[in-house]
Amino acid sequence: MDQLTDIRFDFLPDPPDGIYLVGGALRDMLTGRTPLDIDLVVRGEITAMATQLAERTGGRLVDLGKKGFPLFRIVSPAATIDITPMTGQSIEADLQARDFTLNAMAYDLKAKRLIDCTGGLADIRRKVIRIVSPDAFVHDPARLVRAYRFAAELDFVLADATGEAIADHRHRIETVAGERIWAELIKILNTSRCAATFRLMAASGLLTAIFPELEPSIGCTQNRHHRFDVFEHSLRAVDCLETLLADFDRRFPDLATVARRAGLPGQAPLLKYSALLHDVGKPATRQIEADGRVRFPGHAAKSALIAQTINRRLRLSRQQDQITETVIRHHIRPLFLFIAWQNGTLGPNGKTRFFNRCGPLALPIVVHAMADIMAKGKTLENRDSDFIRFCHRLAVAHGIFQDRQATTKPLINGYDLINELGLAPSPRFKQLLSKVDEQRLCGTLSSREQALGWVRAYLKRSRPHADA
Structure with a gap:
C-alpha cells in the first residue's frame, strides 16, 4: 500500500474533495506496474473540473462523452487523464457497477484511503480475476474477452464462478462490435501467454463463439502424418510458434540479425493469430482418396479467404489483413520447397521466387512453417527434424537474398x-x-x-x- 500513500497529483485542487483514483491506474499501482494513464471519478458535475485540470496541466481537453455518459480526456505532456462522473449515489455504488474486482477499487485522494467494497485487493494478492456481479457480462459482453486479456497480461487465473459464467454467456459475444473484440484479442496476442489463454478460451467455448469458422475443425481428422485433429493442431501451432519466437535468438543465433532486419519480433502477434486460422479451410477441402488417404487440396487458399472474412468482421486494419492473408495463403510453400529439395529438383531460383513472391513476410512464413510442423505430434519424426533444418537453411538464404537486394542494383535495364x-x-x-x-x-x-x-x-x- 506504500505506493498509494505516496500519490501526488500537484494539478489537483487542494483539498481534492470528491475525487477518486480508480480503474486501471489503481490496479497497475497495486500490481507493481507503471500506469499508462490516470482514471479519475469525480462526485458531481465534471465539466468545470475537467477544464480546470486541463489548465493546470497545460493539456488539451477532449470531450469523448456519449449521450448519457460524460467523459473528458486531458492529454498533456505529463499524463493522459480520463475524468468521469460518479455513477450512483456513492463511490461504493459506482464500484459495484464495474466489471472485475481488481478494477472495482477507488483511492480517496483527500482522505488518502483505499475503498475496496468487492474484495479486489484480496483477489489481486491471490492473482484471481473475479466478476463483481453475476450480471457483469450481461451489461457488457466485451468483458467476456477482457477477462482473459487481464489473465494473460497479469498472469492471473479466472475464479471458477467467473469461468462458468463466461461459458454460460459466451453467445453474447455475437452482439459486440468486431473492433472491440479485436482490441482485446490483440492485447492477448501481444502477451507471452497467448497460447495458454486461447486454450482456456477454447475450453469455455468462447474461442469458437468468436471464431465460429473454427467449429468444423473440431474432430476433423487429418492424414497419417498428423496425430491431432485440425482444431487441436491449430492450438498447438500457436503454442509452438509462441515458444519458438521466445527462444528464437538462442536456438538460431546465426539468424538473430536476419530476424531483426525482417521485423520478426514485431510480427509475433499477427503470426500467432495466423497460426490459429492457418488451417481453418481444411474441413471445407477435406477429401478421402480411394486408398483411404486424407487430403486437403487448396486448403491454404481457402483458409486465407475465410481469414479475410473474419478480419473484416473484427475490423482489422488493411495492413493487418494483408499480413495475415499472406502468411496463411503461403504457409505451405516452405514444405513444397522442402519436397523439391528432397527430390533434387530445387534450384536457387526456386528459393528466390519464394522470397520475391512473399517479400518481407518470407522469413515470418518460414518460422510459421517450423511451428506448423512442430505441432503435428507430441514429438518430431526424423522427416520433421529434416524440415526444421531445411527451414533454417532457407532463412539463412533469405538473409543473403536481403543483402543482395540492399547492396546491388539491377544489372541491366x-x-x-x-x-x-x-x-x-x-x-x-x-x-x-x-x-x-x-x-x-x-x-x-x-x-x-x-x-x-x-x-x-x-x-x-x-x-x-x-x-x-
Whole structure:
C-alpha cells in the first residue's frame, strides 16, 4: 500500500474533495506496474473540473462523452487523464457497477484511503480475476474477452464462478462490435501467454463463439502424418510458434540479425493469430482418396479467404489483413520447397521466387512453417527434424537474398535491351528484366556482361517455340 500513500497529483485542487483514483491506474499501482494513464471519478458535475485540470496541466481537453455518459480526456505532456462522473449515489455504488474486482477499487485522494467494497485487493494478492456481479457480462459482453486479456497480461487465473459464467454467456459475444473484440484479442496476442489463454478460451467455448469458422475443425481428422485433429493442431501451432519466437535468438543465433532486419519480433502477434486460422479451410477441402488417404487440396487458399472474412468482421486494419492473408495463403510453400529439395529438383531460383513472391513476410512464413510442423505430434519424426533444418537453411538464404537486394542494383535495364540487343520495346521487357533480376538475386549473375549474355541465350532458346 506504500505506493498509494505516496500519490501526488500537484494539478489537483487542494483539498481534492470528491475525487477518486480508480480503474486501471489503481490496479497497475497495486500490481507493481507503471500506469499508462490516470482514471479519475469525480462526485458531481465534471465539466468545470475537467477544464480546470486541463489548465493546470497545460493539456488539451477532449470531450469523448456519449449521450448519457460524460467523459473528458486531458492529454498533456505529463499524463493522459480520463475524468468521469460518479455513477450512483456513492463511490461504493459506482464500484459495484464495474466489471472485475481488481478494477472495482477507488483511492480517496483527500482522505488518502483505499475503498475496496468487492474484495479486489484480496483477489489481486491471490492473482484471481473475479466478476463483481453475476450480471457483469450481461451489461457488457466485451468483458467476456477482457477477462482473459487481464489473465494473460497479469498472469492471473479466472475464479471458477467467473469461468462458468463466461461459458454460460459466451453467445453474447455475437452482439459486440468486431473492433472491440479485436482490441482485446490483440492485447492477448501481444502477451507471452497467448497460447495458454486461447486454450482456456477454447475450453469455455468462447474461442469458437468468436471464431465460429473454427467449429468444423473440431474432430476433423487429418492424414497419417498428423496425430491431432485440425482444431487441436491449430492450438498447438500457436503454442509452438509462441515458444519458438521466445527462444528464437538462442536456438538460431546465426539468424538473430536476419530476424531483426525482417521485423520478426514485431510480427509475433499477427503470426500467432495466423497460426490459429492457418488451417481453418481444411474441413471445407477435406477429401478421402480411394486408398483411404486424407487430403486437403487448396486448403491454404481457402483458409486465407475465410481469414479475410473474419478480419473484416473484427475490423482489422488493411495492413493487418494483408499480413495475415499472406502468411496463411503461403504457409505451405516452405514444405513444397522442402519436397523439391528432397527430390533434387530445387534450384536457387526456386528459393528466390519464394522470397520475391512473399517479400518481407518470407522469413515470418518460414518460422510459421517450423511451428506448423512442430505441432503435428507430441514429438518430431526424423522427416520433421529434416524440415526444421531445411527451414533454417532457407532463412539463412533469405538473409543473403536481403543483402543482395540492399547492396546491388539491377544489372541491366530496358535501354540495354534496345541498344545492346536491338530489341524493340514490348511488354516482354518486364518479363526479361524480372528473370535477369531473379538470377542476380540468387547469385547466378553478377555483372552487366553476364546479364546480357544470359538474355541472348534465353532468347535463342525460346525462339524455336515462338516460331512454332
